[in-house]
Amino acid sequence: MVLDIVEYPDKRLRKKSQEVKNFDLDLHRLLDDMYETMMQESGIGLAAIQVAEPIRALIINLPDEEGNQDRENLLEMINPVITHKEGEVFYQEGCLSVPTFYEDIKRFEKVNVNFQDRFGNTKTIEADELLAIAIQHEMDHLDGILFIDKLSYARRKKFEKEYKKYQREKKNKQKKSA
Numbered sequence: 001m002v003l004d005i006v007e008y009p010d011k012r013l014r015k016k017s018q019e020v021k022n023f024d025l026d027l028h029r030l031l032d033d034m035y036e037t038m039m040q041e042s043g044i045g046l047a048a049i050q051v052a053e054p055i056r057a058l059i060i061n062l063p064d065e066e067g068n069q070d071r072e073n074l075l076e077m078i079n080p081v082i083t084h085k086e087g088e089v090f091y092q093e094g095c096l097s098v099p100t101f102y103e104d105i106k107r108f109e110k111v112n113v114n115f116q117d118r119f120g121n122t123k124t125i126e127a128d129e130l131l132a133i134a135i136q137h138e139m140d141h142l143d144g145i146l147f148i149d150k151l152s153y154a155r156r157k158k159f160e161k162e163y164k165k166y167q168r169e170k171k172n173k174q175k176k177s178a
């Protein structure tokens with residue numbers, strides 16, 4: 001089932017997500033619905049809080065070299081913890097909860113992460129390049145942090161202005177279809 005995505009400035013995005021303790025059918029259903037929702041909206045990463053579930057779960061599905069987004073490459077991370085971080089990189093990030101806005105954000109170049117899979121099995125991953133960036137972006141959501149929080153004052157102003165335009169246009173569209 002495709003779920004609604006919570007969009008900025010909705011306060012729910014600021015909630016700290018809680019540890020997952022039950023690796024049950026409800027969790028599996030949520031992860032499956034998150035995947036459907038992410039594909040529908042052409043995303044590469046999604047945290048549970050973005051579909052209004054404040055639990056420490058996220059999914060990432062990066063395109064391969066040919067640009068195909070294969071479900072076999074789907075990464076599901078429950079209760080992730082960064083155990084090592086190094087280097088720095090800039091990447092132009094976007095977010096399904098902040099549609100149409102993209103800006104360069106500084107991240108660690110490499111991260112090691114401990115997490116659990118949907119069955120509660122403990123895993124560890126060494127990530128770099130786009131995967132490292134995606135993990136940091138999605139893990140920020142678990143603590144109520146958005147990529148726009150990392151902008152300088154001037155760029156944040158530019159964002160607020162551009163985003164108002166997006167919100168205005170969205171409202172107009174809704175009026176027309178009503």
Ligand code: QAP
Nearest residue numbers: 043044045093094095096099100101134
């Ligand atoms: C997070 O972002 C991310 O504005 C995932 O109109 C960001 O899937 C991971 C999207 C940067 C790695 C690097 C954004 C779709 C999707 C939009 C997304 C939009 C439609 C963003």
Ligand code: CO
Nearest residue numbers: 094095096097
């Ligand atoms: Co996001």
